[in-house]
Amino acid sequence: MRVGLTGGVGAGKTTVARALADLGAVVIDADALAREVVEPGTPGLAAVVAEFGPEVLDDDGALDRARLGAIVFADPARRAVLEAIVHPLVRRRAAELEAAAPAGALVVHDIPLLVETGQGGSFDAVLVVDLPPELQVERLVRDRGWTPEDAAARIAAQASRADRLAVATYVIDNTRTREDLRQRVAEVVAALTGGVS
Known part of the structure; x- marks a missing residue:
């Protein structure tokens, strides 16, 4: 189910x-997946940086969530752009995890x-x-x-x-x-x- x-x-x-x-x-956590799909080296992070600029990265090259959050929570249009990048990646990963769940779970x-x-x-x-x-x-x-x-x-x-x-x-x-x-x-x-x- x-x-x-x-x-x-x-x-x-x-x-x-x-x-x-x-x-x-079997719990599939979309927030955890949203972090996973924008880890350093992922296509998701590359897409976010291409859209929002390198200023959304911290000194280690990881996503600076606070900086990105300040941008997208102040502007619904920018938030929609971010969601259009991240949500499809999260859904794809969630489907993979669901497919791996035991039968009847x-x-x-x-x-x-x-x-x-x-x-x-x-x-x-x-x-x-x-x-x-x-x-x-x-x-x-x-x-x-x-x-x-x-x-x-x-x-x-x-x-x-x-x-x-x-x-x-x-x-x-x-x-x-x-x-x-x-x-x-x-x-x-x-x-x-x-x-x-």
Whole structure:
């Protein structure tokens, strides 16, 4: 079964992905793949540099994510250009990993921009980790050291909470304890794999 996992920045998607993996799912992390496809020496990094210039590289020749982020989060058109380079490479690599998964595995594609990229319909089910925006901001400030303004800007750059919930097959509420979250993930896995939910 192919499952999409998404949620806004700071919603707890990484914690849910770990819980899914602990329960036996094969988790394919789009963020990790997005880093992999632009490592030094890759065609992906060459394409990014050709488009954005050598100033997006650090002193070691690796992608300077902060510098590139400052460019693309300030300009939606430039962000779309970056996504047009990186997203096809990520999808190709994800397909390779999915093909290598054991037969009958629950394969979870962890995709932060699942809604933004219109991929909801390509999965058997979509899991949305949900958290109200004010709690997202609070957690991003507390856990990542972001300013409230930076947190709000990143949240605003993503799909709205309503848009994410509209594609959800299962909503995983992350407003309570970590144990509550893990219990909800176990319920969803049971439902997806034919157990009792």
